[in-house]
Amino acid sequence: MATANRAPVTLLTGFLGSGKTTLLNRLVRQPSFADCVVIVNEFGEIGLDNLLIEHVEESMRILNNGCICCTVRGDLVDTLVDLAQRRAQGMLSFSRAVIETTGLADPAPILHSLTVDPSLTPDWVLESVVTTVDAVNGNATLSAHSQAARQVGVADLLVVTKTDLTDGATAVRLRTRLAAINPQAEIASPTDNDLARRLSETSLAAAWRxxxxxxxxxxxxxxxxxxxxxxxxxxxxxxxxxxxxxxxxxxxxxxxxxxxxxxxxxxxxxxxxxxxxxxxxxxxxxxxxxxxxxxxxxxxxxxxxxxxxxxxxxxxxxxxxxxxxxxxxxxx
CATH class of the missing domain: 3.30.1220.10 (CobW-like, C-terminal domain)
Structure with missing residues (x-):
């Protein structure tokens, strides 16, 4: 596939229970994401998240029984290679991809694969990293789990979820903490009307804010x-x-x-x-x-x-x- 036709990839990450699948459901209903392929990684032998995503079955790929950043990273590469081949052969039609990681994933190895693996770079280009953060439990999660802080640290866009379930002061403290960890990331709400557009503008835009x-x-x-x-x-x-x-x-x-x-x-x-x-x-x-x-x-x-x-x-x-x-x- 020609480099000019590389499909942009949105990496969607966030700690367990932070609202990744809910956000993904919102995204795939947006016109700009209507023809995307979705790859879901779940930690465990039984996959459930795919049952909660409103998307056409033939454009869904599930990677189970492992964390996408370690044991199933090879499966992710194989899946992306297969999707690109099927697209080139006219068997699948899509313009972009969304990869939803397990809540335990360290995004860095995934970014490594997407940006330097020679079997992927001709067909795929990383567009943005989106991290969901639970407004109710976010502060406690960041204190207890370093992995959550690493997910925040690599994000281009931070989406604070469940703000309707907490008070304003807690949300302000969380946003302050997020800005301290990653001052270059935009902070958004899942209900923002222009969220889909902002996803495609944050990857390089953050570098010059x-x-x-x-x-x-x-x-x-x-x-x-x-x-x-x-x-x-x-x-x-x-x-x-x-x-x-x-x-x-x-x-x-x-x-x-x-x-x-x-x-x-x-x-x-x-x-x-x-x-x-x-x-x-x-x-x-x-x-x-x-x-x-x-x-x-x-x-x-x-x-x-x-x-x-x-x-x-x-x-x-x-x-x-x-x-x-x-x-x-x-x-x-």
Whole structure:
């Protein structure tokens, strides 16, 4: 299948009971998701979620008896390859895919497969990562389960569910905590009328949203389960080769704790066309070259979501590589 015809993939994740299947039901009723293929992973031998999804049977794939991030990851790859082949042969017709993970999944290995597996990249492209968070139990879940915090940390869009079952103060505290864990993610409600549209706009858009307070170094005290969101801004264009070498080095040395890197980069050799850089753990995604800057702000802006990495290590190695100058940083 030609690269131009790659089908976008939405990865839908969130902890157990956070409302993923309910949100998926809303999405597949939207016109822009009407012709999507749905892949559901359930942890256990008996699948139930597929019975709750209002979707045509021939466009549904169920991966049972394991977590999609480990024991059935090979099945996910095989399923996507099979779907792409059937689409190319005219046996199936769909324009996009939604993968709903089990609530126990660490999304990082799935992102790895979608972005670097040579059997998938010709036919599929990751569009966005959506994480559901239960407004009633969200704070307790984030405190008790580090996996929930990791799901929040990799999201492009956070959908806070069950807000009608809790009070306003609890919801505000949860949103504050979510913003501390992942300040670049949008936060939405499942009832937002434009939710389907926002899903297709968040993947790269998050890279150039303003980094609030990035001009001043500061630390906010929030319970983030050891996750740190560290933002770096460079006023001057960077040396592209040195920058990419530095990102590769950081991923190689600290990849296990490098949950996500996302940014828009001004390069000295081609300042009118910014680069979009994204990395997940040990994997640095291929650089995307944009045709133009999305706004008048042409500074390099990078957000690192890390766990167990001192942000000063990032800043120190950045300077050692001589990548840029006139920088400012913010840590949350």
């Amino acid at each position: 303003p980094i609030h307070g990035a001009h001043h170094q500061h630390t906010h005290e929030h319970d983030t389960n050891g996750l740190i969101a560290h933002s770096v801004v460079f006023d001057e264009p960077v040396d592209e080769a040195a920058f990419l070498d530095w990102v590769d080095l950081l991923a190689a040395m600290k990849g296990e704790n490098l949950l996500r890197v996302k940014g828009i980069v001004a390069v000295a050799s081609d300042p009118s066309r910014p680069r979009i850089i994204q990395a997940v753990q040990h994997v640095v995604h291929p650089v995307t070259v944009m045709a133009r800057w999305p706004s008048e702000d042409r500074r390099t802006r990078i957000v690192f979501i890390v766990q167990g990495i001192d942000p000063s290590v990032i800043d120190r190695t950045f300077k050692r590589y001589g990548v840029g100058s006139k920088s400012s940083a913010a840590t949350a």
